[in-house]
Amino acid sequence: MSECSRFGYEDCKATADWLLTQTDVRPLVGIVCGSGLGGLADMLKDQVFFNYIPSESSLTGLCFCLAVHGHAGRLVFGTLKGRPCVCMQGRFHLYEGYPIQKITLPIRIFKMLGVETVMVTNAAGGLNQDFKVGDIMIIKDHINMPGFAGNNPLAGPNDERFGVRFPCMSDAYDRELRQLAMDVGQELGYGDFLKEGVYCVLGGPSFETIAECRILHRLGADAVGMSTAHEVIIARHCGMRVFALSLITNQAVMDYESEMKANHEEVLQTGKQRAEQLERLVSTMVTRIEHNNNYA
Ligand SMILES: O=P(O)(O)O[C@H]1O[C@H](CO)[C@@H](O)[C@H]1O
Ligand code: HPA
16 A cells, blocks of 8 residues: 555544544544644633554554544544534654655545644744744645645645645635634734744755755745645645744854754744643634634
């Protein structure tokens, strides 16, 4: 069996159908929690959760096991302010060595669970010189660097049951949801640290060199990270609406005189500091997203 067909439609459907037998929650919103942002999933009420274990022995290459409370790396079902949601508390990254189709598999499972809107969060380094650590950047577009080299999650045979061979990406980040985030952010008093910009994904896991940060900035990227774009491509391919944001957890080093060094501890620390505000922004948005593709 080829890698691509192992992550095919039937396998996704079988996994989603099994998950739906384990919970009464019928999620319309799917949330992906970025590094240090797992607290979003903890906001869900009446949780049913499953540890996910990338596995060579399962059909889909990804097992979901009914799990014991307290374990990270799990799929959480529940309600957020009364709205049925499913949350990836932790995600997979290219640098962990998984095939790109495995990294994005949970997004297709979201679709099969009935999710209409995907909200993706991540931690990212700020390239835009106007950004500060702690800013929340609403993503308006992305640069898929691994895609430039052919590493796109849609590479391989296309299954039309998911979507078309050549999906449009110029409208990947839903304009109305971006406006909703801006409106909610203003209402919550977040105006000073709410920004909009372009996210660039790299393969990682090494952080960028100074020269790399400089070139990415010149290419038009405002923030750099190692996730999100693959998930967004898969979500758009199968027709879900997408909202995404980056928490700017560190400033990308662009200056040879600088003593700053990117490190994961700072990423997690910034996540902790902004967690509450970020959770409030996302959860308020969830209450306003209407499922006829409008918002209140
Ligand atoms: O994109 P998320 O998963 O938020 O994580 C970001 O933080 C990690 C680096 O500190 C990388 O995995 C990067 O992609
Ligand atoms: O500076 C960064 N670079 C890449 N990924 C990241 N994730 C958080 N910060 C960064």
